[in-house]
Structures are given as C-alpha cells and as structure tokens.
Amino acid sequence: MxxxxxxxxxxxxxxxxxxxxxxxxxxxxxxxxxxxxxxxxxxxxxxxxxxxxxxxxxxxxxxxxxxxxxxxxxxxxxxxxxxxxxxxxxEQAITVSELFYLQDSRSYVGNDVLWWAQKGHGGYTTDLRNARLFTREEAQAQHNARESDIPWPKEYIDARTRPAVDMQYINHTEALTGARPANSLLSASGA
The missing domain is CATH 3.30.160 (Double Stranded RNA Binding Domain)
Structure with missing residues (x-):
C-alpha cells in the first residue's frame, strides 16, 4: 500500500x-x-x-x-x-558560494555547456545533476593546470538552468501509441 x-x-x-x-x-x-x-x-x-x-x-x-x-x-x-x-x-565550512562547477570550454553539445562529471559518470556531462562540484581551491588548481577548464560558481549556474528534452530519448510513434520503451521503469513494474 x-x-x-x-x-x-x-x-x-x-x-x-x-x-x-x-x-x-x-x-x-x-x-x-x-x-x-x-x-x-x-x-x-x-x-x-x-x-x-x-x-x-x-x-x-x-x-x-x-x-x-x-x-x-x-x-x-x-x-x-x-x-x-x-x-x-x-563544521566543514564549505558554503554554496564556495562551490564551483568546472566547464571544459573546448567544446559544447548543441547549445549545452560541458561540465566535469562526477566520478563514475564518465568524463564530462551536460546534466548538472551528474556534474562534479569543486571547492574554490580545487577549481582554481585545475584551471591553472589547463586554462580551458573554467570554474563557475554553483549559485550562478544553478540560477540559470532550465529543463531540456534530449532528442535521443523521445520517439513520436511510441508517444502516440502509448508504448513504453523496453528499459522503462514503468514497464518493469508491470504498470
């Protein structure tokens, strides 16, 4: 229940x-x-x-x-x-204003920025939910090592995010017929 x-x-x-x-x-x-x-x-x-x-x-x-x-x-x-x-x-004395995302400015995916991904999520991501957070010192050290890695304050970027739909995950025929993809959580639960 x-x-x-x-x-x-x-x-x-x-x-x-x-x-x-x-x-x-x-x-x-x-x-x-x-x-x-x-x-x-x-x-x-x-x-x-x-x-x-x-x-x-x-x-x-x-x-x-x-x-x-x-x-x-x-x-x-x-x-x-x-x-x-x-x-x-x-106690950790890390506030949100001291956290940063790190952009790989060498390329983009469509209009989306590439961010360093969390460990276990590949090298880079456009999805902020999978983006790695850095302290100011960590972000600056990486930028010093490679200038194309740009630190962005987390608060600034979070205020400018928007939902988006990835065209790889939509299918018009599937949507119109009500079919669910094989990897759908709903189809696995028998719903």
Whole structure:
C-alpha cells in the first residue's frame, strides 16, 4: 500500500511559519516537514510513519527522512538528521558560494555547456545533476593546470538552468501509441 499523506500537525505548521529548523546547509533556504503513514503490510503489522524534511528550494533537492512506528518519533528523528546535517556542513565550512562547477570550454553539445562529471559518470556531462562540484581551491588548481577548464560558481549556474528534452530519448510513434520503451521503469513494474 502506498504512503498516505497526513494533514500538517502543529509541529509541521510551526516549522512552515517560522525558522524553527536550521536553513538548508547546501543552499541556505528554509526547510519544511511533511509526514505520511503506510498502513500496508509490514513485518510487525503496525503502521509505519515517515517524516521528511526538505529544502524549500526546488532546485536544491536536499532532504532527510525518518521512518518510525509513531508520527512523533518519525518527526523527531527527521529533525535530528536535518540538524546534524546542517551542523556537519557548518563544521566543514564549505558554503554554496564556495562551490564551483568546472566547464571544459573546448567544446559544447548543441547549445549545452560541458561540465566535469562526477566520478563514475564518465568524463564530462551536460546534466548538472551528474556534474562534479569543486571547492574554490580545487577549481582554481585545475584551471591553472589547463586554462580551458573554467570554474563557475554553483549559485550562478544553478540560477540559470532550465529543463531540456534530449532528442535521443523521445520517439513520436511510441508517444502516440502509448508504448513504453523496453528499459522503462514503468514497464518493469508491470504498470
């Protein structure tokens, strides 16, 4: 059985109205909490509550969640995780304004910029979700080694992103007939 969304309780409303929680450690925006319950079959037959704290910046995607047997325990667990994550980032003293993407300026893909990719995602990418983040010092060191590698502040680039559709992943006939590609997650689940 899927998660059933719960109406906001007093704690969640208080978090929405105030700065009860620390700001997002990645982008500096506020955070919201939302709770759900799963009444479906679980090992102990008791419902399972889930509380998620998410950054209010939809481009950030930072979130933590906690699953517990009561809503209150799930909420307190999520708060504990969020606060410890924020504290850890403060200890690391790396703010978003000190993070950089690194552009390989030797070429482009269509109109898209090529960024250094995270390890395990190939050498370069146009998808910022797979782009590697560098500290100021790391980005500057790479630029000094190869001037065609251009450091860009993460905040600046993130503010200028837009959704795009890659023509390699669309098929007009497939779209009109309602067929799903063989590698579709939906076809694998039997939907």
């Amino acid at each position: 899927p998660l059933e969304s719960l109406e906001a309780d007093a704690l969640e409303l208080n978090i929405a109205r105030t700065r009860y929680l620390p700001d997002c450690p990645f982008c500096g925006r506020g955070a919201l909490m939302h709770s759900s319950v799963n009444h479906g079959p679980t090992i102990s037959k008791a419902p399972l509550y889930q509380s998620r704290i998410s950054c209010m910046n939809h481009n950030c995607n930072a979130s933590v969640l906690c699953n517990e047997r009561t809503r209150e325990a799930a909420q307190q667990g999520a708060i504990k995780h969020w606060v410890s994550r924020a504290a850890h980032c403060i």
